[in-house]
Amino acid sequence: MALPPKFNAHRLTFSSSLTSAPEPKHTIELFLDYVCPFSAKLFNHLYNNIIPKIISPNPSLSSKVDFIIRQQIQPWHPSSTLVHEAALAVLQLTNSPAKFYQFSSTLFAHQKSYFDISLVNETRNQTYRRLAKLASDTISDLDEEAVYNLLAIPSQPGEDGALNAGNAVTNDVKLITKINRLLGVHVTPTVIFNGVVANEISSGWTEEQWKEWLDKNIV
Incomplete structure (x- = not known):
């Protein structure tokens, strides 16, 4: 599935030059929910261990693969x-x-602060x-x-009287x-590898299991 240009930051590549490096041969798409504990487990292990320790230092892997986060909103958790x-x-x-992946890491680290019970008495704008x-606090130059x-969300209707206009990211949520x-x-989490669901990948995989899978599939 294509990635709209406005969401280019969802893609994490490991090439030092985006202009001269060839496109990665393989794509791993991670369908994650920021308030899902298993999504946090998968992302944290990949972001903190697999990517910096196994993929980034290894040109035979880093030149052939990229990652895409697919934000998967789970509506049973408002x-x-x-x-x-x-x-x-x-x-x-x-x-x-x-910066997007950095903030994603922070959201997963603080996800319990946004669980149902954690904000049941909080207004939407307070959240x-x-x-x-x-x-x-995560990104130093971000206002x-x-x-x-x-x-x-505005507390009063707009000039057109709209009561359900959403906010400035609503259209992105729809997309x-x-x-x-x-x-x-x-x-x-759901992982799609080159367009096919990779049911074998588990949030509980060890570094050795990830290394074995990457060595076998990223060729």
Whole structure:
């Protein structure tokens, strides 16, 4: 599935030069929900261990593979939408894979703060305010107010009287949801390798299991 240009920061490549390096031969797509514990387990292990220790130092792997995060909102957790919106706001403001993945790592690290019970007595805009602060604390040159302004819901109708207008990232939420629905992805995490669901990949895989799989499939 193609990646719309506005979501280019969802893609993590390992080439030092995007202009001269060939396109990676293989793509690993990670369908993740920021409030899913198993998504956190998979992402954290990949981001903190597999990518820096196995893929990045190894040109035979890093030149042949890239990763794409597919934000998979799970609607039975209402907070899932809010947290994913924060990631989309960061993407809009930075358009940087490094910063988007950095903030994704922070969201997973703090995911319990956005579980159902953690914000049951919090208004939507209060949650957005916390997320905006988390983003600015994570990314030093990111303005908290700029993030919050993309997320906040107005308390009064607009000039057209609209009561359900959403926020400045609503259209992005619609687009990522349409993309994922076309693929029929349901559970998180789901991993798609070169267009095919890789059911064998588990969030509980060890470094050795990942290395064995990568050596076998990234050729």
